[in-house]
Amino acid sequence: MKRLLGTLLATLVITSASHAETMRMAVTTSFYNSGLSEVLLPEIKSDLGLEIQLIVVGTGQALRLGEAGDVDAILVHSRAAEDQFLEAEFGTHRREIMYNDFVFVGPADDPAGIRTADSAAGALIEIAKATAPFVSRGDDSGTHKQEQKLWTEAGVIVEGDWYRAAGAGMGATLNVASGMNAYVFSDRASWLNFGNKGDLDLLYSGDPALFNQYAYIPVNPARWPHIRNDLALALEEWLASDKAAALINGYTINGENLFTFNATQP
Amino acid sequence: MNSISQGFWDAWGLILTFDPDLYEIIFLSLQVTVSAVIIASAIGLPLGAWLAVNRFRFRRYAIAILNALMGLPPVVVGLFVYMLLSRAGPLGGFGLLFSPEAMIIAQVIIITPLIASISHQTLRDLWAEYHDLLISMNATRMQRIRALLWDGRRALLTAMLAGFGRAIGEVGAIMIVGGNIDHATRVLTTAIALETGKGNFAFAMGLGLVLIMLAVIINLLIHALGKTERASTW
Amino acid sequence: MVILPLKMQGATAHIRKKRLVGPVDITITADGFTIIMGPNGAGKTTLLRLMHGLQRCSGGLVEWAVPHAKAREKQAYVFQSPIMMRRRVVDSIAYPLRLRGLSASAARATARESAGRFGLEKLLDSWAPMLSGGEKQKLSLARALVIEPDILFLDEPCANLDGRAIREIEAILRDAQAAGTRIVMSTHDMGQARRLAQDVVFMYDGKIHEHTAADAFFTSPTTKEAHAFINGDIVE
Numbered sequence: 001m002k003r004l005l006g007t008l009l010a011t012l013v014i015t016s017a018s019h020a021e022t023m024r025m026a027v028t029t030s031f032y033n034s035g036l037s038e039v040l041l042p043e044i045k046s047d048l049g050l051e052i053q054l055i056v057v058g059t060g061q062a063l064r065l066g067e068a069g070d071v072d073a074i075l076v077h078s079r080a081a082e083d084q085f086l087e088a089e090f091g092t093h094r095r096e097i098m099y100n101d102f103v104f105v106g107p108a109d110d111p112a113g114i115r116t117a118d119s120a121a122g123a124l125i126e127i128a129k130a131t132a133p134f135v136s137r138g139d140d141s142g143t144h145k146q147e148q149k150l151w152t153e154a155g156v157i158v159e160g161d162w163y164r165a166a167g168a169g170m171g172a173t174l175n176v177a178s179g180m181n182a183y184v185f186s187d188r189a190s191w192l193n194f195g196n197k198g199d200l201d202l203l204y205s206g207d208p209a210l211f212n213q214y215a216y217i218p219v220n221p222a223r224w225p226h227i228r229n230d231l232a233l234a235l236e237e238w239l240a241s242d243k244a245a246a247l248i249n250g251y252t253i254n255g256e257n258l259f260t261f262n263a264t265q266p
Numbered sequence: 267m268n269s270i271s272q273g274f275w276d277a278w279g280l281i282l283t284f285d286p287d288l289y290e291i292i293f294l295s296l297q298v299t300v301s302a303v304i305i306a307s308a309i310g311l312p313l314g315a316w317l318a319v320n321r322f323r324f325r326r327y328a329i330a331i332l333n334a335l336m337g338l339p340p341v342v343v344g345l346f347v348y349m350l351l352s353r354a355g356p357l358g359g360f361g362l363l364f365s366p367e368a369m370i371i372a373q374v375i376i377i378t379p380l381i382a383s384i385s386h387q388t389l390r391d392l393w394a395e396y397h398d399l400l401i402s403m404n405a406t407r408m409q410r411i412r413a414l415l416w417d418g419r420r421a422l423l424t425a426m427l428a429g430f431g432r433a434i435g436e437v438g439a440i441m442i443v444g445g446n447i448d449h450a451t452r453v454l455t456t457a458i459a460l461e462t463g464k465g466n467f468a469f470a471m472g473l474g475l476v477l478i479m480l481a482v483i484i485n486l487l488i489h490a491l492g493k494t495e496r497a498s499t500w
Numbered sequence: 501m502v503i504l505p506l507k508m509q510g511a512t513a514h515i516r517k518k519r520l521v522g523p524v525d526i527t528i529t530a531d532g533f534t535i536i537m538g539p540n541g542a543g544k545t546t547l548l549r550l551m552h553g554l555q556r557c558s559g560g561l562v563e564w565a566v567p568h569a570k571a572r573e574k575q576a577y578v579f580q581s582p583i584m585m586r587r588r589v590v591d592s593i594a595y596p597l598r599l600r601g602l603s604a605s606a607a608r609a610t611a612r613e614s615a616g617r618f619g620l621e622k623l624l625d626s627w628a629p630m631l632s633g634g635e636k637q638k639l640s641l642a643r644a645l646v647i648e649p650d651i652l653f654l655d656e657p658c659a660n661l662d663g664r665a666i667r668e669i670e671a672i673l674r675d676a677q678a679a680g681t682r683i684v685m686s687t688h689d690m691g692q693a694r695r696l697a698q699d700v701v702f703m704y705d706g707k708i709h710e711h712t713a714a715d716a717f718f719t720s721p722t723t724k725e726a727h728a729f730i731n732g733d734i735v736e
Contacts, residue, residue, distance in 0.1 A: 024364065024447075033464055055364060055445040056460075069353035070363050171463025178465075196465035224353055226361065392586075399583040401554055404572045405599050413595075417586040 022051040023231040024071040026062035028142055029169045031075060031214065034100070034189030034258055036251050043247065048234055058141035058169065066090055066217065069224030073232040077214045078142035091217035092229070097239050098248050098259045099213045102146060104204040105174075105191055106132070106183035114183075120207040121154035128154075131162040133182035137173050138165025142212075147185040150209065174200075187212055192253040213262075239263065270471055277472025292480065295453040298366050298440070299433045302373035303381075306433075307426050310378045314385030314425075315411040315418075318393045329386065335379035340372075344439030347372045351443065364445040369453070372439040377429035384425035389414045392421075423492060427485055434481055454480070503564045503571040503650045504530040504682055506551060510560030513546050521546040521706045523560055528651070528684060533677055535693045535714070536686040538703035539729065544686040545580070547703065548653045551684065552577050573600075576644035578654040582636035589631070590615070590624040593642045600647065611646065617675065618642040619668060634665030641672050645681065652676060654685035658692060670696060690730070694718060702726045 031037065032054060041052055055065060059076045066074045067090045075097070076082060085091055104114055104123050112130035117123035127134055136158075137144035151158055164182070166173040170190040177184035178198040186194075191202060216239055218232035238244060240263035248261040280288045317329060349355050351363040351371070362368045392414055400410050415422065437455035444451035446460060454477045461470035505527050512522030521543040528534065528551070536544045549555040550562060552575055564571035576596075585592050593614065594607035602610070615621045618638045623631065628639060637657055644652055654673075658666045666689075673696065677683050687693055693700065697714035702721070709723045721727045 029463070053364065053445070053447040053450050055447065067354070069358070169463055171465060174465060175462070194465040196467055226353065395583065396585065398554060398577075398579060399585070402552065402575075402577040403596050403599055409599055413585070 020045070020049055020051045021228075021231060022053055023073070023228050023235065024053045024055060025235070026055045026057055026065045026071040026074045026076075028059050028062060028076055029056055029171070030077070030143060030187040030190050030212075032056040033170060033193055034187075034251075035193055035253065036189070036248065036259060039247055039251055040244070043243070044235065044238060047243070048238060050231060050234065052235070058139055059145070060140045063090075066219045069219060069227060071219060072228045073216060073218045073235065075214060075216050076142060077212050078145050079213065079215075081142075081145070082215055082217060085217065089220055090223065092220050093218070095216045095236055095240065095263060097214050097216050097244075097263045098261045099211050100259045101188050101205060102143070102210040102212055103186060103188050103191055103202050104183065105177065105186050105200050106203045107181045108199050108201040110201075110203055112183065114204050117204055120150055120204070120209045123204045124150055124154040124156055127183050128156045128158070131160060133162050133164065133180050134158075135173055135177040135180060135182045135184045136163065136165045137170065137185075138167045139169065141169075143170060143185065143187060146212065150185075153209070188256075189253070189258045192256060192258065214259075240265065270468075273468035273471030274475055275472075276469055277475050280472070281476065288476070290449065291452055291454055291457055292476065294366065294451070295434060295455075295477075295480070298369045298453060299373065299430060302370045302377060302433050303426055303430045305370065306374045306378040306381050306429055307422075309374075310381030310429070311385050311415055311422055311425070312411060313378075313382040314387075315389050315414045317382070317386045318389040318414060319407065319410045329383075332379050332383050332386070336383055338376065338379070340376055340436050340438035341442070343372055343375050344442035347375065347439065347443045363443065364447060364451060366444070366451060368443040369440040369451060372443045373433040373436060376436060376439060377433050380432055381425050381429040384428055385418075385422050388421040388425070389418050392418045420492060423488060427488060430484060431481060435477065502530055503566050503574045504528060505565060506651070507563045508551070508560065509563075511550055511557045511562055512559040513543075513550055513555060514558040519706055521550065522557075524550075524708055526701065526708060526711060528682065530682060532682060533673075533696055533698045534684045534701060535697035535699075536684065536701045536703060537688075537690075537693055537729065538709075542703040543706040544703055545655050546706075547701075547708075548577075548655050548684065548686060552653050574647075574650040576647060576649040576652050578637070578640045578644050578652070578657050580656045580659055582633075582640045584628040584631070584636055584639070587628055588624070589620055589626050589628050589639055592628045592639055593620075593646050596643060596647045611642075614642060614646055618672060634661050634668070637661060637665065637669060638672070641669065641676075645672075645676055648679075649681055651682040651684065654683070656686050656688060658687065658689065666692070690732075702729070 027037070037054060044050055044052055055071055057065065059078045059081060062074045062076050063081055063085050065071045066085065082094055086094055106114065112126045112132040114123035114126045117126055136147060166176045168176070170186060171194065173184060174186060174190065174194050175196055178196050178200055181199055188205065216236055218229060218236060219227050221227040221229035245261040248259045249257070251258055317325065347368060348363065350357045351360070351368050352358055353363070396413065400413060405413065435455060437459050440453065441456050441459060444453070444456065446452050446456040454473055458470045458473045461473065508524050508526050510523040510525065513520045524547065536547060538544055546555065550557055553562070553568065553572065554577070585595060587595070590608055590611050593611035597607035597610055598604065612624060615624055618641060620638060620642055623635060631639060658669055670692070673683060700710070700712060700714050700717040701708055702710040702717065704725045710717060710721060710726050717726070718730060721730055
């Protein structure tokens, strides 16, 4: 028994050393859930010989990881927070890569009648008026911040039993909404890839206020000597390349395009 | 109901076709958890024995703290280990964050109190039985602890298995310190959380079944090993 | 080096202010077979535990011819209800030798050799907690005597045993005494006391009422409690 444990230990403790160059990038849940990374990462590996380890978290935590030097770059979508991050010199610069959009999802019979709303703010006003159940991320993520911004624009102060903060990621929040048959604010990719739609349906989208810009920020190597800025820059160049553009614009789920490439060459 | 049976069959499909991704995840789960159990046992078992044989002033407080630590929320442990291992943290220089090692550290912190507490409870009873004999034989403190650990090894195996059960099913802490990185730190529980987040309930359920089967197999294996060693009811 | 004589002077034991034993004055010299008798609660067990050092005196002295730490190495104790370690018989007998630093193989070899004297040779590979009552007590004796102690304390070792086991144990004790081990034993069994005792300590209410040669004790006890005890009267 002892000998067996010993061999077991030996095999377990010895981890195979990795060979390819690796860098770490914090990305938002919404980006990861879109499935786009599964298309991009293998291409990056074959083109650059670079293995990207994705840490999938909310925007807030992604920025904290960059601040602490625990990742080499971040890919997030929350302009105000990004600007603060850059101002504090946690990152070197910001490069817009692509955008997708947010959508309103809700019960297929649409009790608040937002299908015919004239704007995103208008849709929210209808929901508030009907006091129809609404589930919010409530986790300080990019999506949550965007939702709060829209409430403010709509001039609605949210309070009451109909408004529920899940305090969870996009998927978990969609699960809650599906269970409660409630309205929910989601990015399009998470919604399309979501496997537990239940009675929910996509009810409103298209307002430019719902566009969701993704930006790439390399973490400042001056703050942390171990940061692989060289790899981060190589990745940035690839993400802004024509090849990336074709892959991003060509990515579809159920025949629907999700992302629009909009990186500009410097 | 439909999605439960669907997940079950999906999981069987992956197991029987030796899906490399699934086996990588299973192997990493085992690697992390077994390492954590071995390290936690190396700390927790002697600690439990030491608490059983020693009478000191703050013993009751030490035991109370140990029992309280058993209830430590894994997320808190995860956050604590994250802050320790973060580049900005005191142990950041080792670059251990988002590695299997970080997950092992978190699990060790979670299950050591559990293993120590269970082993203390069993060894306290054994010590009550042995007390007069070992004192009479003039055994040193170290010898007493060793006798309890050796003679109580069957009960201690149960403590270790309890630690294994808690660790292999843990998700909150290892999600934070491991990062759930594909092909690097993704284990069964974090994969389940991920698939649940995607709304892929069937597949998440299937992975859950794999997890349970794994735990059952390990338990049976350990008991079988124990049996071959001693064919008695002890 | 022999650790005897053992001298107790004014030795007293309390538990939560209640006096269990003492004050007691007694000297245990190098040779002999001492039987401690007395009714339940008289303090026989406590006296043995005080002598062996399992229990501390709340007053008075317990002194050996050598320092206590040295004396501990040459003493052994057999409990009324045998304490069985969760090991095989051979490993149980070997254990005291292991504590003294012998290698596992050397300790086991010695244990196997000695087993015959205790009628345990066929049980060496049995699991100690599974033995019968008589076998357990013989194992206790084997484990106690394997270190060749200068003195062996026994606390009613034959309580609850049948006649055959008692005869075997008494034979083992006579052999041990012949081999140079001083024996101090408590018993309730008057017949056993008559068969084994060279001197008798009669205890009553925590005190030693008599300590005399066995013949003298059984023929002409000096205190009335001892007299009543020998006559089989009820002594409370």
